[in-house]
Amino acid sequence: MIKLKSKKNITVLSLEQALALPFATERMVHLGWRVIRIEAPSEEGGGNAGDPNRYIGADLGYHDLHSYYIAPNIGKEAITINLRKKEGQELLLKIIKELEVDVFLCNTLPKRYKQLGIDYETLSKANPKIIWCGISAMGPDYPDRAGYDPALQALMGYTFMTGETNGKPVPCGIPILDLKAGDEACTQVLLAMLEKNNTDKGKEIHISMVQCAASWLITSLPQLQFVKSEDELFTRSGNEHRSFIPCNVYPTKDGMVYLAIGNDSQWTKFTALKGFETLGKPDRKTNQGRMNDKENIYNEIGEHTKRYTTNEFRDLCLSIDLAVSPVNTIKDVAALEFISKEMLKTKMPDGRMVSLFPPSTETEFLKRNNNTLTCAPRLGEQNKKVYAEAGFSEEEIVGLEKNKVI
Numbered sequence: 001m002i003k004l005k006s007k008k009n010i011t012v013l014s015l016e017q018a019l020a021l022p023f024a025t026e027r028m029v030h031l032g033w034r035v036i037r038i039e040a041p042s043e044e045g046g047g048n049a050g051d052p053n054r055y056i057g058a059d060l061g062y063h064d065l066h067s068y069y070i071a072p073n074i075g076k077e078a079i080t081i082n083l084r085k086k087e088g089q090e091l092l093l094k095i096i097k098e099l100e101v102d103v104f105l106c107n108t109l110p111k112r113y114k115q116l117g118i119d120y121e122t123l124s125k126a127n128p129k130i131i132w133c134g135i136s137a138m139g140p141d142y143p144d145r146a147g148y149d150p151a152l153q154a155l156m157g158y159t160f161m162t163g164e165t166n167g168k169p170v171p172c173g174i175p176i177l178d179l180k181a182g183d184e185a186c187t188q189v190l191l192a193m194l195e196k197n198n199t200d201k202g203k204e205i206h207i208s209m210v211q212c213a214a215s216w217l218i219t220s221l222p223q224l225q226f227v228k229s230e231d232e233l234f235t236r237s238g239n240e241h242r243s244f245i246p247c248n249v250y251p252t253k254d255g256m257v258y259l260a261i262g263n264d265s266q267w268t269k270f271t272a273l274k275g276f277e278t279l280g281k282p283d284r285k286t287n288q289g290r291m292n293d294k295e296n297i298y299n300e301i302g303e304h305t306k307r308y309t310t311n312e313f314r315d316l317c318l319s320i321d322l323a324v325s326p327v328n329t330i331k332d333v334a335a336l337e338f339i340s341k342e343m344l345k346t347k348m349p350d351g352r353m354v355s356l357f358p359p360s361t362e363t364e365f366l367k368r369n370n371n372t373l374t375c376a377p378r379l380g381e382q383n384k385k386v387y388a389e390a391g392f393s394e395e396e397i398v399g400l401e402k403n404k405v406i
Contacts, residue, residue, distance in 0.1 A: 023182030032365030089117030
């Protein structure tokens with residue numbers, strides 16, 4: 001097993017907001033790393049300070065702790081620094097040095113890196129071995145290009161390919177590009193940590209959300225090289241698979257079910273089921289033959305599935321090892337035994353325990369802690385703790401607050 005060399009727990013400092021970067025650092029929390037998120041403090045006149053996501057979603061009775069912010073930030077600490085002030089930038093360097101910060105991340109516009117004193121060149125002066133990672137819409141070559149997931153899904157063809165064949169293009173139901181970029185940032189930081197085992201050097205990493213998105217077009221972009229006309233290119237296909245027939249959603253007595261048949265042998269098994277034999281016509285033995293007659297196949301299968309409940313049809317298909325599933329709601333998913341038992345939990349400020357979401361994989365750290373992490377931090381909640389660690393006296397911390405540095 002590959003191990004990271006460290007004389008202490010890995011410390012991550014992250015100037016983060018929204019979802020892409022908080023998701024990346026949340027995965028680091030699951031590894032047992034210490035993650036301290038940096039946000040802007042309240043300024044004169046009040047308003048919503050810090051991460052805008054703090055104020056999105058259900059009101060939980062705390063101004064800076066709404067529901068959308070909770071899940072990607074459990075297990076973290078939070079401090080405030082006014083990086084528009086020179087004193088704030090100097091404070092950041094001191095924290096990196098005194099806390100021996102291993103990783104710094106940010107997801108602000110690249111044009112602001114030097115303005116805020118958070119660029120790799122500046123921060124590496126405080127720690128030459130620091131790993132620096134920035135997530136942005138299009139990377140440093142497009143320093144003023146902002147990016148939000150749904151707009152980038154439209155830019156990168158995801159929206160064009162999603163939806164019913166004759167319907168409007170729509171984005172994916174989850175912020176898939178935010179999450180992909182977050183995963184990539186986590187992966188590249190881990191690789192850089194492993195490299196540092198051999199080189200003992202830091203690294204500068206740039207994550208472009210659009211490049212991440214393009215890398216997932218592996219079934220779409222290559223088609224440009226192989227089709228005879230644009231009519232053959234992938235476009236919106238509703239619930240059907242673009243290549244394998246008959247993968248689709250079908251009605252049952254009490255709901256909907258998705259059946260995915262991915263090869264000829266599976267089709268043969270399916271059409272050998274009692275009552276389904278009429279589907280197995282000679283010209284449908286191959287995937288191409290089924291492609292030529294797909295609309296009739298979909299309609300015929302739908303007539304069969306309507307005679308079963310969802311569970312009955314699921315069990316019938318599972319008996320011959322086909323890939324089949326009910327079309328579950330999110331509430332249904334939360335109730336699945338293999339999901340519910342893996343949920344990450346946290347205690348809300350009012351003492352209520354809540355289950356949030358499962359990690360992508362089990363880790364020793366989560367196992368030791370029974371999948372329970374501290375609640376997402378309030379704005380600047382760990383200011384006194386972290387600045388005391390950095391060597392500031394209580395009086396000096398009060399002075400930083402008074403001067404609007406934190």
